[in-house]
Amino acid sequence: MVDLKELQDKAKEVxxxxxxxxxxxxxxxTYGFESAPIVVTDASDADKLIFxxxxxxxxxxxxxxxxxxxxxxxxEPDTRKVAVMVKGCDSRAIVQQLVEKAYPRENVIVMxxxxxxxxxxxxxxxxxxxxxxxxxxxDGDKVVVSLNSETKELARGDILADKxxxxxxxxxxxxxxxxxxxxxxxGADEFADVDExxxxxxxxxxxxxxxxxxxxxxxxxxxNVCPMCYCVECVVAKLKxxxxxxxxxxxxxxxxxxxxxxxxxxxxxxxxxCQRVCPVDIPIxxxxxxxxxxxxxxxxxxxxxxxxxxxxxxxYNPQDPEDYIM
Amino acid sequence: xxxxxxxxxxxxxxxxxxxxxxxxxxTPAGDVVRFLExxxxxxVTLESANSTVPPKELMFPETETLFKYRLGDTxxxxxVPDASARRLVFGIRPCDAMxxxxxxxxxxxxxxxxxxxxxxxxTTLVGFACGDPCANCFCPSMGGAxxxxxxxxxxxxxxxxxxxxxxxxxxxxxxxxAAGLDAAGDAESKAAEKQAEExxxxxxxxxDTAGIPEKLPSLYDHPFWEQFSxxxxxxxxxxxxxxxxxxxxxxxxxxxxxARRARMWDTCMFAEYTVHTSGHNPRPTxxxxxxxxxxxKYSYFPEKFDVIACVGCGRCINNCPVNIDLLDILEKSKQxxxxxxxxx
Numbered sequence: 052m053v054d055l056k057e058l059q060d061k062a063k064e065v066x067x068x069x070x071x072x073x074x075x076x077x078x079x080x081t082y083g084f085e086s087a088p089i090v091v092t093d094a095s096d097a098d099k100l101i102f103x104x105x106x107x108x109x110x111x112x113x114x115x116x117x118x119x120x121x122x123x124x125x126x127e128p129d130t131r132k133v134a135v136m137v138k139g140c141d142s143r144a145i146v147q148q149l150v151e152k153a154y155p156r157e158n159v160i161v162m163x164x165x166x167x168x169x170x171x172x173x174x175x176x177x178x179x180x181x182x183x184x185x186x187x188x189x190d191g192d193k194v195v196v197s198l199n200s201e202t203k204e205l206a207r208g209d210i211l212a213d214k215x216x217x218x219x220x221x222x223x224x225x226x227x228x229x230x231x232x233x234x235x236x237x238g239a240d241e242f243a244d245v246d247e248x249x250x251x252x253x254x255x256x257x258x259x260x261x262x263x264x265x266x267x268x269x270x271x272x273x274x275n276v277c278p279m280c281y282c283v284e285c286v287v288a289k290l291k292x293x294x295x296x297x298x299x300x301x302x303x304x305x306x307x308x309x310x311x312x313x314x315x316x317x318x319x320x321x322x323x324x325c326q327r328v329c330p331v332d333i334p335i336x337x338x339x340x341x342x343x344x345x346x347x348x349x350x351x352x353x354x355x356x357x358x359x360x361x362x363x364x365x366x367y368n369p370q371d372p373e374d375y376i377m
Numbered sequence: 378x379x380x381x382x383x384x385x386x387x388x389x390x391x392x393x394x395x396x397x398x399x400x401x402x403x404t405p406a407g408d409v410v411r412f413l414e415x416x417x418x419x420x421v422t423l424e425s426a427n428s429t430v431p432p433k434e435l436m437f438p439e440t441e442t443l444f445k446y447r448l449g450d451t452x453x454x455x456x457v458p459d460a461s462a463r464r465l466v467f468g469i470r471p472c473d474a475m476x477x478x479x480x481x482x483x484x485x486x487x488x489x490x491x492x493x494x495x496x497x498x499x500t501t502l503v504g505f506a507c508g509d510p511c512a513n514c515f516c517p518s519m520g521g522a523x524x525x526x527x528x529x530x531x532x533x534x535x536x537x538x539x540x541x542x543x544x545x546x547x548x549x550x551x552x553x554x555a556a557g558l559d560a561a562g563d564a565e566s567k568a569a570e571k572q573a574e575e576x577x578x579x580x581x582x583x584x585d586t587a588g589i590p591e592k593l594p595s596l597y598d599h600p601f602w603e604q605f606s607x608x609x610x611x612x613x614x615x616x617x618x619x620x621x622x623x624x625x626x627x628x629x630x631x632x633x634x635x636a637r638r639a640r641m642w643d644t645c646m647f648a649e650y651t652v653h654t655s656g657h658n659p660r661p662t663x664x665x666x667x668x669x670x671x672x673x674k675y676s677y678f679p680e681k682f683d684v685i686a687c688v689g690c691g692r693c694i695n696n697c698p699v700n701i702d703l704l705d706i707l708e709k710s711k712q713x714x715x716x717x718x719x720x721x
Contacts, residue, residue: 089607272612275610297643298639
């Protein structure tokens with residue numbers, strides 16, 4: 052368990068440093084099981100920081116989301132560091148961003164948060180409706196939820212996100228300092244969901260995706276929340292010339308999702324944020340996890356686990372399979 | 378205008394009897410509920426608190442063809458799609474019906490939009506009063522109520538085994554006649570009144586909007602926006618799922634010689650929304666975009682049309698992945714100290 056006071060004091064110390072510009076973590080949300088990311092720029096706001104199983108969002112997304120204004124003539128750009136709190140899964144985004152040289156390592160201060168799982172808000176809503184809990188914590192194999200002066204114990208799988216049940220990296224893979232002791236790994240990932248999906252016939256698969264993609268309203272929340280979708284100009288936002296039409300129909304929607312899946316192959320670090328944020332429940336990660344498994348099987352490559360690695364598409368090994376060349 | 382009722386187990390029968398109308402009703406696909414054309418009455422649900430995607434898409438679709446044309450032809454022979462079908466929206470929540478009355482201002486303002494207005498004209502709205510408002514509903518603060526009649530042709534109440542239907546306009550009466558509903562009496566209308574009052578008491582959240590439209594322009598450069606925009610993803614959830622957001626883009630799409638001019642939802646939360654041809658963007662960061670979303674709803678729109686462009690449905694709060702809470706922004710805007718007003 053994290054000592055909140057200790058965490059906030061540490062954050063205060065970090066944000067007070069002359070060479071630190073902002074600190075990204077989590078704060079309490081305004082209702083239900085919600086948490087919200089927070090960007091702290093002043094030590095007085097550090098008291099808002101929390102860490103508990105409601106902290107679902109990936110703070111690493113906000114490193115690349117920041118839009119910088121043009122620097123006025125005669126002024127120097129602000130090159131101070133960004134501090135960011137990351138769970139194990141979140142940290143893989145930073146590793147992969149570093150592998151891709153999105154920014155130099157010394158630009159970020161990584162505060163590691165060993166984690167034992169986060170809440171799936173859809174599961175929580177199904178169990179508890181609109182109620183706002185007083186406290187949510189993990190106790191051994193149980194999730195303990197206190198609400199309305201009652202305490203409910205739940206099995207972890209009943210309320211935690213599916214990704215947590217197969218988590219192999221509960222401890223941050225890159226960090227300058229861990230905020231708590233490391234936790235023991237419990238999960239394994241056999242890609243059972245991908246196996247299950249692959250049993251479908253090609254016709255059924257197409258029918259499935261046709262239904263799913265037809266729902267898409269192209270809000271681009273999946274792209275925007277993705278820590279690996281940090282292109283300066285996304286291909287679907289290109290207007291001169293326009294590569295993807297704005298209109299929503301099965302053809303354009305599928306083009307968008309398939310493009311995104313391809314652009315993430317060998318890069319997706321499986322934080323599952325895209326699927327979590329989708330307002331129309333498209334199982335986006337089914338595509339990404341298929342790519343992840345293929346990459347792993349064909350090239351023995353896993354993105355976001357080794358800062359020293361080369362990006363998959365930038366390295367070549369004579370042993371790479373060539374089955375796809377007829 | 379009359380009082381009608383029908384037994385709950387007759388729902389499918391009632392829906393099937395509306396053959397003269399193209400009927401739309403809330404239909405689930407997994408956890409997502411949308412207003413779809415009723416093909417199978419058994420697929421319709423009235424159980425969900427509200428649809429995920431608001432029924433604004435029935436008047437103002439995500440993408441719609443304005444007209445078709447052929448490339449290379451001399452002269453333009455645009456064929457405008459026929460939108461004269463008689464439609465009925467069944468089970469629309471009072472907030473979403475009120476939203477139409479707000480958006481009407483825009484589409485009948487400097488240019489009367491035939492696409493939107495024809496559909497409005499040809500559509501009967503059969504509302505469904507909320508017995509159990511959600512966590513983030515605040516319709517009473519916006520002049521609505523769980524059983525508001527604004528904009529509706531008829532309003533249904535769930536009274537356990539029966540639905541009580543109160544018709545409010547001629548269109549509503551025509552629906553009751555077409556559906557062959559039974560007459561209801563005092564008992565039902567009293568029960569509905571009681572339910573409406575109870576539901577009003579169950580609404581948990583509220584905002585006193587007095588002074589907000591006048592105050593927001595004074596907060597134009599205020600840093601308080603940043604505590605929200607810093608975590609904003611700049612995605613389209615809050616605006617696309619908003620029943621009053623009405624911005625659109627118009628694009629020409631051509632395939633070989635066949636082309637169309639289409640319009641599709643657009644949102645001020647996207648960076649490219651304001652990009653000039655030169656490449657300059659007057660709203661370069663999420664701060665300006667967040668400010669615009671709130672200011673448009675709560676200041677610019679009421680300044681022009683004397684009504685706030687929000688109905689308190691709570692969708693933007695419910696669906697925001699980073700918990701940007703409209704009511705939280707509004708409360709903080711009241712506390713923030715403004716500077717002399719600057720125009721937008």
